[in-house]
Amino acid sequence: MPNRTNEEWLSDLRATGTERDVALADLRAIVQKGLPYALSRWLSPSDPQFESLVEEVTQETLLRVLGQMETFEGRSQFTTWVHKIAIRIALSELRRKRWKDVSLDQMVDNEDAPPPPRLMADSQTGPEAAAERADMLARVQRIIAEELTDKQRRALVALSIQGMPIEEVARRMNTNRNALYKLMHDARLRLKRRMALEGFSPEEVFASFGTG
Numbered sequence: 001m002p003n004r005t006n007e008e009w010l011s012d013l014r015a016t017g018t019e020r021d022v023a024l025a026d027l028r029a030i031v032q033k034g035l036p037y038a039l040s041r042w043l044s045p046s047d048p049q050f051e052s053l054v055e056e057v058t059q060e061t062l063l064r065v066l067g068q069m070e071t072f073e074g075r076s077q078f079t080t081w082v083h084k085i086a087i088r089i090a091l092s093e094l095r096r097k098r099w100k101d102v103s104l105d106q107m108v109d110n111e112d113a114p115p116p117p118r119l120m121a122d123s124q125t126g127p128e129a130a131a132e133r134a135d136m137l138a139r140v141q142r143i144i145a146e147e148l149t150d151k152q153r154r155a156l157v158a159l160s161i162q163g164m165p166i167e168e169v170a171r172r173m174n175t176n177r178n179a180l181y182k183l184m185h186d187a188r189l190r191l192k193r194r195m196a197l198e199g200f201s202p203e204e205v206f207a208s209f210g211t212g
Contacts, residue, residue, distance in 0.1 A: 009078040010069060024062060030079055031058045031086050038087050042094055057093060061086040095165045139198065147194045152187035155180060 004012065004023075012023035035054045036045050043050055064085055072081055144153060155173065158164040159180075170180045 004078075006072075006074050006078045010072070013066065013069060027065070027079075027082065028058055028062060031061050031082060034083050035086060035090065038083070039090055039094075042091070053090065053093065057086055057090040060089050060093075064089065092165060092167075095163075096168055140195075143191060143194050143198070147190050148187050152183060152190070155183050156187055159184065 004026075009023065009027075012019055013027075014020075015023070032054060035057060036050075039045075039050075039053070043053065061082065065082055068085075072078065144156065148156065151173070155169060158169045158172075159166060166177060166180060170177055173180070175183075
């Protein structure tokens with residue numbers, strides 16, 4: 001596989017005919033060679049879905065690269081830039097597949113679902129501090145139930161607590177990203193006002209939820 005400079009990659013991919021086909025084939029091979037190592041932190045290569053995921057991500061990466069070449073600023077190697085795109089696509093796809101068969105209602109109603117790591121008590125925390133944090137989280141849950149509309153609560157639980165991708169939440173709620181951002185903004189304002197009345201530090205609470 002020939003080495004190319006950044007300029008050569010851009011030139012070959014903008015060309016037509018055989019020159020472009022060869023460049024795409026080389027880029028495909030590079031992406032497929034790097035993905036298994038990059039994804040091994042999240043998905044074992046022995047997983048039955050692994051090969052199909054690599055193929056799916058590779059195809060999407062090539063399409064994305066062809067559509068975004070004008071945004072490449074040359075601050076790194078072209079192939080490094082491509083790998084970053086591939087990993088973002090792969091992680092997004094992994095998150096989407098994770099929630100494929102889970103409804104928003106199940107997420108909101110399932111009391112047995114484990115909280116995300118940032119909401120769990122630190123194992124190094126003493127009994128008194130752990131009890132205080134548990135009490136705070138219980139009060140936050142009560143405020144969420146009392147203060148937010150059903151739609152706001154479903155979005156907050158899906159996005160901020162369960163970590164569902166925003167694109168997937170928007171699709172399931174039959175809305176778009178901008179409307180969902182507005183919904184979350186309004187929900188956070190309502191929570192901040194209520195928490196302030198109850199003596200919470202909004203910044204501390206929202207840091208626990210990973211939002212801002």
